[in-house]
Amino acid sequence: MTDLKHIRNFSIIAHIDHGKSTLADRLIHLCGGLTDREMKSQVLDSMAIERERGITIKAQTVRLTYKAQDGETYELNLIDTPGHVDFAYEVNRSLAACEGSLLVVDASQGVEAQTLANVYQAIDNNHEIVPVLNKIDLPAAEPEKVKAEIEEVIGLDASNAIAISAKTGLGIDAVLEALVTRLPPPEGDAAAPLKALLIDSWYDPYLGVVILVRVKDGRLKTGMKIRMMSTGAVHPAERVGILTPKGVLVDELGPGSIGFLTAGIKTVADCQVGDTITEERRPAAAALPGFKPSVPVVFCGLFPIDAADFEQLRESLAKLRLNDASFQYEPETSAALGFGFRCGFLGLLHLEIIQERLEREFGLDLITTAPSVVYKVHMTSGEILDLHNPADMPEPVKIDFIEEPWIKATILVPDTYLGPILKLCEDRRGVQQDLTYAGNRAMLVYRLPLNEVVFDFYDRLKSVSRGYASFDYQVDGYEEGDLVKLSILVNAEPVDALACIVHRSQAETRGRALCARLKDLIPRQLFKIAIQAAIGGKVIARETVSALRKDVTAKCYGGDITRKRKLLEKQKEGKKRMRQYGNVEIPQSAFLAALKMSDS
Amino acid sequence: MTAAVAVESLLRGGTEDAGFGLYVHWPFCLSKCPYCDFNSHVREAVDQPRWRDALLRELDHYASETAGRRVASIFFGGGTPSLMPPDTVAAVIDRAAARWRLAPDVEITLEANPTSVEAERFAGFRGAGVNRVSLGVQALNDPDLRALGRGHSAAEARTALALARRQFDCFTFDLIYARPGQDARAWRAELRQALDLAADHLSLYQLTIEPNTVFAGAHRRGELVLPGEEDAATLYEETQNLLEAAGLPAYEISNHARPGAECRHNLTYWRYGDYVGIGPGAHGRLTLDGAKIATRQHRAPEAWLAAVEAAGHATRQRTPVPPAERIDEMLMMGLRLTQGVDRARFREETGSEIETALDRDGLRRLSEAGFLVLDDHGLRATAAGRQRLDALLGALLA
Numbered sequence: 001m002t003d004l005k006h007i008r009n010f011s012i013i014a015h016i017d018h019g020k021s022t023l024a025d026r027l028i029h030l031c032g033g034l035t036d037r038e039m040k041s042q043v044l045d046s047m048a049i050e051r052e053r054g055i056t057i058k059a060q061t062v063r064l065t066y067k068a069q070d071g072e073t074y075e076l077n078l079i080d081t082p083g084h085v086d087f088a089y090e091v092n093r094s095l096a097a098c099e100g101s102l103l104v105v106d107a108s109q110g111v112e113a114q115t116l117a118n119v120y121q122a123i124d125n126n127h128e129i130v131p132v133l134n135k136i137d138l139p140a141a142e143p144e145k146v147k148a149e150i151e152e153v154i155g156l157d158a159s160n161a162i163a164i165s166a167k168t169g170l171g172i173d174a175v176l177e178a179l180v181t182r183l184p185p186p187e188g189d190a191a192a193p194l195k196a197l198l199i200d201s202w203y204d205p206y207l208g209v210v211i212l213v214r215v216k217d218g219r220l221k222t223g224m225k226i227r228m229m230s231t232g233a234v235h236p237a238e239r240v241g242i243l244t245p246k247g248v249l250v251d252e253l254g255p256g257s258i259g260f261l262t263a264g265i266k267t268v269a270d271c272q273v274g275d276t277i278t279e280e281r282r283p284a285a286a287a288l289p290g291f292k293p294s295v296p297v298v299f300c301g302l303f304p305i306d307a308a309d310f311e312q313l314r315e316s317l318a319k320l321r322l323n324d325a326s327f328q329y330e331p332e333t334s335a336a337l338g339f340g341f342r343c344g345f346l347g348l349l350h351l352e353i354i355q356e357r358l359e360r361e362f363g364l365d366l367i368t369t370a371p372s373v374v375y376k377v378h379m380t381s382g383e384i385l386d387l388h389n390p391a392d393m394p395e396p397v398k399i400d401f402i403e404e405p406w407i408k409a410t411i412l413v414p415d416t417y418l419g420p421i422l423k424l425c426e427d428r429r430g431v432q433q434d435l436t437y438a439g440n441r442a443m444l445v446y447r448l449p450l451n452e453v454v455f456d457f458y459d460r461l462k463s464v465s466r467g468y469a470s471f472d473y474q475v476d477g478y479e480e481g482d483l484v485k486l487s488i489l490v491n492a493e494p495v496d497a498l499a500c501i502v503h504r505s506q507a508e509t510r511g512r513a514l515c516a517r518l519k520d521l522i523p524r525q526l527f528k529i530a531i532q533a534a535i536g537g538k539v540i541a542r543e544t545v546s547a548l549r550k551d552v553t554a555k556c557y558g559g560d561i562t563r564k565r566k567l568l569e570k571q572k573e574g575k576k577r578m579r580q581y582g583n584v585e586i587p588q589s590a591f592l593a594a595l596k597m598s599d600s
Numbered sequence: 601m602t603a604a605v606a607v608e609s610l611l612r613g614g615t616e617d618a619g620f621g622l623y624v625h626w627p628f629c630l631s632k633c634p635y636c637d638f639n640s641h642v643r644e645a646v647d648q649p650r651w652r653d654a655l656l657r658e659l660d661h662y663a664s665e666t667a668g669r670r671v672a673s674i675f676f677g678g679g680t681p682s683l684m685p686p687d688t689v690a691a692v693i694d695r696a697a698a699r700w701r702l703a704p705d706v707e708i709t710l711e712a713n714p715t716s717v718e719a720e721r722f723a724g725f726r727g728a729g730v731n732r733v734s735l736g737v738q739a740l741n742d743p744d745l746r747a748l749g750r751g752h753s754a755a756e757a758r759t760a761l762a763l764a765r766r767q768f769d770c771f772t773f774d775l776i777y778a779r780p781g782q783d784a785r786a787w788r789a790e791l792r793q794a795l796d797l798a799a800d801h802l803s804l805y806q807l808t809i810e811p812n813t814v815f816a817g818a819h820r821r822g823e824l825v826l827p828g829e830e831d832a833a834t835l836y837e838e839t840q841n842l843l844e845a846a847g848l849p850a851y852e853i854s855n856h857a858r859p860g861a862e863c864r865h866n867l868t869y870w871r872y873g874d875y876v877g878i879g880p881g882a883h884g885r886l887t888l889d890g891a892k893i894a895t896r897q898h899r900a901p902e903a904w905l906a907a908v909e910a911a912g913h914a915t916r917q918r919t920p921v922p923p924a925e926r927i928d929e930m931l932m933m934g935l936r937l938t939q940g941v942d943r944a945r946f947r948e949e950t951g952s953e954i955e956t957a958l959d960r961d962g963l964r965r966l967s968e969a970g971f972l973v974l975d976d977h978g979l980r981a982t983a984a985g986r987q988r989l990d991a992l993l994g995a996l997l998a
Contacts, residue, residue: 059843362652508694524829526971526991550833552807552989558623558869559638559883561929562797562894571998 002075007256009077009214011094013119015112015470019134022166023104023175024062024080028245030172031076061199061212061258062245068180069439070403074554076179077258079199081118086347086473088474089294090200092121093274097199097258097289100128102175103156106143107133107163110149110441112470113412117130119154128183132175135167135184139348145439148562152438153412194226194279197288199258203323209265213277214258216288221252225280226263229287230272234280235263235428237287237571269325294326294460295474296344297405298351298454299388301369302358303340305592309364310339316362317341320354321449327354330439332389336497336579336591342389348454367493367592370500371454376403376478390499393485396536408433411444411461418442420464428452429503442515447476451501486552487530488514490522493584495587497591504535511541514594521590524551525584616942618873619672622696623866624655626681627901630713630971634749634814635807639881639899640679652688654908656695658878658897661913663699665888665983666876673707673865676730686724693729704881707770707864709734714760714773715752732770732863734803735760737944740790744779749814761797772801772863778827778835779807787835788842790913796848798857802848804839806832836987853936870937872930872949875988880904880914882994885921885929892921892949926950927957931979935989940973940980954979962996972996 014020028404037496046526064076081094101122122129133143143163150158164171182245198212204210213220220226222240227233241249242259253259265271272382273294277288304313313504317329328352332342345351358364377393379383379399386391387402409430413421415437422578425432434445448457453473461469486507488498498518501512511533518531522545556564578585621647629640676689689799693708693990709732722733737757739745754758768822775794777787792800805825809819818824827835827952834892840850848856850872855863869876877884877895881904884895898904898914907914920928927950936940946954955963955971966972971985971992985992 149884200858333953450762524968526995527969548988548991550831550987550989551829551991552853554808556853556886557932558875559876559881560620561869561885561933562883562896565929566924568932568997571994575613575998585967 004256007075007186008183009098009186010178011079011081011098011102012102015115018104018106019166020104026166031066034242054371059323061243063242066176074180085323087348088550090273091118094199095122095125096210096478097197099186102132103129104132104134105146107136107146108138110146113472114470117472130178130182131158133161133163136163137165146295149438186256189217192217193284194220196220197282198276198277200270203268207262209268209271211261211271213261215253215255217251217255219254226277227280229276229288231276235265238262238264267322296328296373299344300371301340302343303337303367305365305367307338313364334497336495345419358547369497369595373405373450385526390485390501391496395512401480402450402483404481406476407448407450407473407474409446409448409473411469411471413442413465415440415442417465424460484535486511487534491530493581507535508540514551515541515543517594518543521593522586524548526586529584608834616945618871619868620669621673621868621875622671623693623882624676624873625882626684627850627880628683629680636822637810637813641901648685652691654905657693658908658913669700670703671696672703675865676710680713681710682718682753686728689725690728696949704872707732709865716756719763722763726767731991733768735773737773740793743924771799774803776805776807778832780825784834784838791842800861802856803854805854852937870933872933892926894919894921901985932993934980943978965977
């Protein structure tokens, strides 16, 4: 067990692509955590998606052994935090396991919104923050300007920022030295009852659930019976260890240490991030502060494109949930799309990640319905309904009023793009809270309804700012809104998969756009097809797909029969994927394409 | 006799005779046309005696299976069958007459290119027994003929047509329309010229991009732009009206004839009658012991030749058409005809009534919409229905 004063726990805060993973790799390498052969770049992002997108999804940790200039040997624990707004709570808990952070800013790019949100979380967790200017070797690097930005935007002293190049290795030794000299050692009482913070957990097919913990007080020993304080569940601690990043078993973890634990737990749903682990025989009096169970905020339907894949989708969702308890799913049936699942996610990125993993790791071809947020429907009966599927919207006469979730969004953008971004926020019912400048960059704070953000806001933001805007948000309460269910009807029959809940002021624009899109996607047929958007019984937009005027094969003789019949058989096959709307059949693919376009 | 009367007389005639035909495929061409996806090949030299003998052997093979039937029509298609030596054509016709019975009014058609070289052989073909030629004229102006990759000029075509008129009792020719850049006015003018040159039959095909052709590549690359659906529809409608007014109404989607001058051989296909197909890639449909058998011969000319020489035939596929598909095939073909599918023929071919074989709701819906007519005579597509036949078949059968 290491003496507390020789331990430093830290995390790295950085925007995507600002070099967090490269810096982590450098630190591991310099401290001899892995041999050259074992080093592959970006060691900590182990999932393929993490590597590709440069986003950390699961918290990872590594213990480094560092011999400092004072001659002492230190145990440095790095926690690599999830790097996205959807995982704000997980980030917060990771930060709560450390005493300090490295704030990595790309010296050629400057501070981004996401960095800002995480740095405030670090400040809330009383972190000592060491600013690090990365990519100092780039010709476009402007360290002085970025330092000024750190001071102006974040309000942090940047005079002693460390200039580095994680790519070339320049300045890495200074970073290690700063961790020792500038970060405080952890505090804790080894004699007190065990109190360990559950940072994260993941499912390992051989070990069961592996839990990442930070011991605050007491000792976590192999063989000890532990208790989850939120649920009271008791498990025997089978293995206790540290990650270097390879797993190394140890007898015990003392205060200030970060390590892992396995206890024969079958699903991560039993291991909630932020929970406190204590000893069953001698429990702590109170749990650590800040625990809250994760609650999905964005919902959508996931349907297999091939109906035969439904069972496989069910199994794949179950497997993913083994390792990610923060998403939920339940079966859903759609007249337009068939059998699928209604799924809840922490946010849009979380949704995208799960969808991508289902497609990539499980080989499923999926269609996602438009994302929806959770509305609080206040019924005239006094009942309050949590609505996360437009299909479940009660009759308007039974509704007293509806509340929708709002967010507080922070957007950082070069001021040349400010105009279109202000317009975008205003179009999306945003309410400006703050607008400040740091150099030629503007920081905008807006309150926005979340349902305006889940509908292509992020893509629009990127497109109007040519990719320069960075964006972050936190959920900021519920407010009453004039919300209506927008239905799309084909030949007067509703297409359930395209229904959505929108603000009355947006209904017409959205309805027109959806009708126009469907008009382009639905092939002409023998009969004309009416496409309508409606609120309740009132049609607010209409398009018509006119009937086919000519559709006939010019030549068909004795040698063509077989080939023609095969075409007919293909048509029959395709018909299985058609849905009848009045006297026409619409290919499912048209609805799929309409849904696809709505997320781009 | 007007078209309506012609249809009536055909409809009143009881069970129509679907006929029994022989199709002979000659796979060689001097050059490959950029729009054509037929089984055609360019070869420097063809061993004519071997090819003649092989065709005769394959004919013998199928004749032994269909002994006793009466041949109502023979059709030499291709490829370019006008490149066949007249004595090969004569040998095939003579062998057919020897193996089967030929109807006294047997129709024997040969497809020909309207070049001067081939026109010179018309007399030989006539001597062989051919009594109908079908000329692939395709266009009546030189720039369009060049664009279609044809080896003849408009003047040559006119000469060949004049010769055909003198040599044969019956002749017909093909034109391709809805060509790139062709508007309705230009097509009307060309059609009027065509009517002056025509006897009592014309085939008018809308240009179609077939996969794996030179045109398909050009179309994909955007170098070849076809008229859109609206313009194509207008051209089709104008064609119908003009030909109807000229006394050559459509009896099939792309075929027009003075009543009584319809191509008997092709009617056999559309009435889902039996036909033997010999030569590379030829298809056949034969009713043997009550079952409908689909046949296909080997496509590649050399492989076909080798197989026939080794085994007496080059049958690549011989599969029974299951009852449900028999219904599909019969309707697919029959609804192309203005007169539609004959009720008694349908019963004879499929063993069931139209009403029970098809989805009643679908039939009613499509009839009410004016696309189909179902009555005592049978089932037929209206003009509006024929113009949208692919979608109609999809709605009816898929």
